[in-house]
Amino acid sequence: MYDVIIIGCxxxxxxxxxxxxRSNMDVLxxxxxxxxxxxxxxxxxxxxxxxxxxxxxxxAYNMFNQLQKMEIPYKYGKVIDIxxxxxxxxxxxxxxxxxxxxxxxxxxxxxxxxNIENEDKLSSRGISWCAICDxxxxxxxxxVVIGGGNSAAEESLYLSKIAKSVxxxxxxxxxxxxxxxxxxxxxxxxxxxxxxxxPLKFIEEENKFSGVEIQNTIDDKKETIKCDGVFIFIGYExxxxxxxKLNITDENNYIIVxxxxxxxxxxxxACGDVIKKDLYQIVTSISEGAIAATSAKKHVD
Ligand code: NAP
Numbered sequence: 001m002y003d004v005i006i007i008g009c010x011x012x013x014x015x016x017x018x019x020x021x022r023s024n025m026d027v028l029x030x031x032x033x034x035x036x037x038x039x040x041x042x043x044x045x046x047x048x049x050x051x052x053x054x055x056x057x058x059x060a061y062n063m064f065n066q067l068q069k070m071e072i073p074y075k076y077g078k079v080i081d082i083x084x085x086x087x088x089x090x091x092x093x094x095x096x097x098x099x100x101x102x103x104x105x106x107x108x109x110x111x112x113x114x115n116i117e118n119e120d121k122l123s124s125r126g127i128s129w130c131a132i133c134d135x136x137x138x139x140x141x142x143x144v145v146i147g148g149g150n151s152a153a154e155e156s157l158y159l160s161k162i163a164k165s166v167x168x169x170x171x172x173x174x175x176x177x178x179x180x181x182x183x184x185x186x187x188x189x190x191x192x193x194x195x196x197x198x199p200l201k202f203i204e205e206e207n208k209f210s211g212v213e214i215q216n217t218i219d220d221k222k223e224t225i226k227c228d229g230v231f232i233f234i235g236y237e238x239x240x241x242x243x244x245k246l247n248i249t250d251e252n253n254y255i256i257v258x259x260x261x262x263x264x265x266x267x268x269x270a271c272g273d274v275i276k277k278d279l280y281q282i283v284t285s286i287s288e289g290a291i292a293a294t295s296a297k298k299h300v301d
Pocket of ligand 1: 047114146147148149150151152154171172175176198199233234235236279280281
């Protein structure tokens with residue numbers, strides 16, 4: 001039986017694993033995707049102390065490398081359920097049942113979809129949710145970015161260095177992104193922002209992605225923007241389907257924790273982007289991972 005199983009190997013899970021291992025706990029980390037989580041999809045990170053500027057995959061690699069050097073057991077697998085049995089918990093993956101004294105949920109979030117016509121059909125054939133993964137496919141081409149938050153702004157700046165043009169479609173008359181990003185966007189000649197437009201459907205011509213139909217939210221007029229690719233950055237959905245039965249989430253499926261990262265179930269903790277909080281940042285996730293592991297240690301002791 002493990003002392004702690006950490007679900008998710010993004011920055012919150014990695015931080016929890018480092019603190020758990022250093023406090024002598026028997027720890028296992030389980031992940032169903034590439035280690036590093038959302039950081040892998042960030043082009044440039046400039047607000048993580050110690051790194052003036054670093055690309056996401058390099059930071060993710062550094063973190064995972066540290067985990068491996070500390071010989072923290074890591075397993076690839078998809079968690080589908082957590083069962084409670086007296087004083088122990090059973091983490092059920094698609095392959096096995098693993099017993100543990102405590103669980104730290106650090107499963108993060110997935111990019112949200114628009115749920116409009118042709119989105120699934122043209123996914124990876126013109127529609128992407130990751131600029132750093134797919135941006136290079138659009139060298140000197142015209143791309144559209146949908147969304148107006150920090151992700152849309154940050155990734156538009158990244159894409160503007162590769163693509164010929166970037167058109168941001170924002171559904172309101174102002175961006176949600178931080179002022180520093182907005183100032184950077186204004187400096188770019190090849191970034192255009194369309195305000196008060198919502199996407200209606202993606203266009204397919206001769207079996208190929210060719211653009212997006214948008215509608216003005218003030219006068220309802222529709223128009224089509226021809227482009228080579230579109231990137232969707234409209235927020236995230238927490239990855240909590242596997243713990244629905246535990247009833248530890250709010251109405252938006254984020255896990256509710258206190259300042260010790262405790263959920264309402266004894267011995268189950270959560271940290272990082274999967275929890276309900278005000279600030280979704282690498283620094284906050286890392287700090288919450290450390291707190292969750294410290295709370296788990298006290299419980300085990
Ligand atoms: P977000 O802040 O929730 O912004 C989502 C954007 O998408 C908003 O502009 C929203 O419009 C728009 N949107 C949502 N649903 C839409 C729909 N159906 N159709 C069209 N537009 C839609 O999400 P995010 O930008 O991914 O950021 C998530 C969190 O991570 C935030 O807390 C952010 O600060 C943080 N983050 C930080 C950094 C950084 O500090 N470097 C970088 C990336 C992300 P409305 O404004 O009208 O709702």
